[in-house]
Amino acid sequence: MVTVRALCVAAVLALFSGAVAAQTPSLEELKKPAPNPAWNKFGVRGYETVELAPGLYTFGNGGARNIFLVTSDGVIATDPVSPAFAKEMRAAIRKVTNQPVKYVVYSHQHWDHVLGGKIFKDEGAVFISHEKCVEHFKDLPNADLVMPDFTFSNNYRLTLGGRTLDMLYFGKNHGDCLVVMRPDPGRIFFMPDLVTAGGLVGGTMNDYSLHNMVRTLKELEAMDFDYLVGGHGVPLAHKSAVNERRRYLEALMAAVKEALDQGKSFDEIHKSVRLKEFDYMRNYKEFIERNVYRTRVYWEMGW
């Protein structure tokens, strides 16, 4: 009896893990251009480290994600996310290398990316952010935040152990201090929150400047690279996810503007403006009405 029950449990576990494995796309699948069904099946999994290129890793749990670069002279880490996340991340880095973490680079100011740096500060890491983040950090203090030791005003290249990490600034888009990171040799970009591959923007488009987001994405599309890592979601995506996101935002802005110009009421706009050509994207059903609402307010306020 005991044996049978144990077998049943084992069978269920096997089925379950089999189902999870089936939902976990391979890196090769993730590299395919948009629209890419592999991006849309993605669910939150446990913490995992994926080597994307020699020395370049992404670490995350689906809910949040970052990159780290291992060099012969230490590690360059990025967004520590939270104390719990940073602890897991520190352990994950140690599995790959004994090198100390020498730098932590913040992508932008939001707490869901930058908290938890203490564990790296304690080992002597230097913290870096765009200078405009500092004002936000001072404005809304958070005990779990390590303040940057070093800031820069436009673009910045960090060099360590013969490797480089470029921080590229595009002005206002998601907040006003976000940098896209370009580790050498420059084929994979880390662009937290500018693009989460395969999904809609979170409902109310938090801290988004729509017009500047489209401009930034266009500037990124014009640059030469192959793949991107987002701040949430899949470990890697084809560059075409930038184009997909940009086309989605442009279609959204145009559809809402057209409805406003037709004199439709706000309620009517919120309930009727839909983008059928993008309904394959993750979270479409959940977020489209709030995206429309947010965009209507953009056309009203310029915010």
Add this chain to the structure above:
Amino acid sequence: MRNRVTTELAPGLYTFGSFGARSIFVVGDDAVIATDPVSPAFAQDMRAAIRTITDKPVKYVVYSHQHWDHVSGGKVFKDEGATFISHENCVAHFKADPNPDVVMPDRTVKGGETVKIKGKTLKLMYFGRNHGDCMLVMQLQGSDVLYVNDLVTPYSLGLGFMPDYNPKEWVRTLREIEARPDWQRMVGGHGIPFGARDAVTQRRKFLEQLMAAVRPEFDKGRSADDIAATIELPEFKDVRGYKEQIARAAERIYHYYEMGW
């Protein structure tokens, strides 16, 4: 005039608008200080309304903040030679999000300055970040009326998702405004012509109670949608907009605690 009406609040101080949008203007012996022109159509109506009171020119237009739904339409005043004034932080927004209907300011201020016409002085006050980062609160010197624009829509909850508001800085600003003893009435950028001091207090208490209600649920790890579906603030259930806006307001506060935004 699409229900846009002029209401005199104090000698030489008027509010013009409808529930949809609202502005103030000050009439002196030699000139007029206008504020937010709102839109080309609104500005045209406001110009006509000012003319029914005085034939003096509009010498200044002062913007309350950068959002298009308040600052569009200034051309009618620019054409008669008005000088446009805004807080210095607004300029970067005007450049980052250009709009052909927005007249760029000719002069910028930091807060603490005054705009003077003969017999009337308009005080400009700056409270830092709250709704955007370039909001000017205005007061006609000697009057008991504050023009607070979008900081408070009297006795109404406004848009639940709180566009461009920083909840913490908003509460701080409202507290600072409440601490000033030199006013009794306020005019908002939307809504009824004016409210009393309790309109500011109501807005601040709503935010504080909302934040206090969301924080423990956020800490428990509940989702934004889940919290939004169950949030209740009984003290405010009869306030205009409560039913329509409370869920989105809770979602907005969730994101504040999540992101620091």
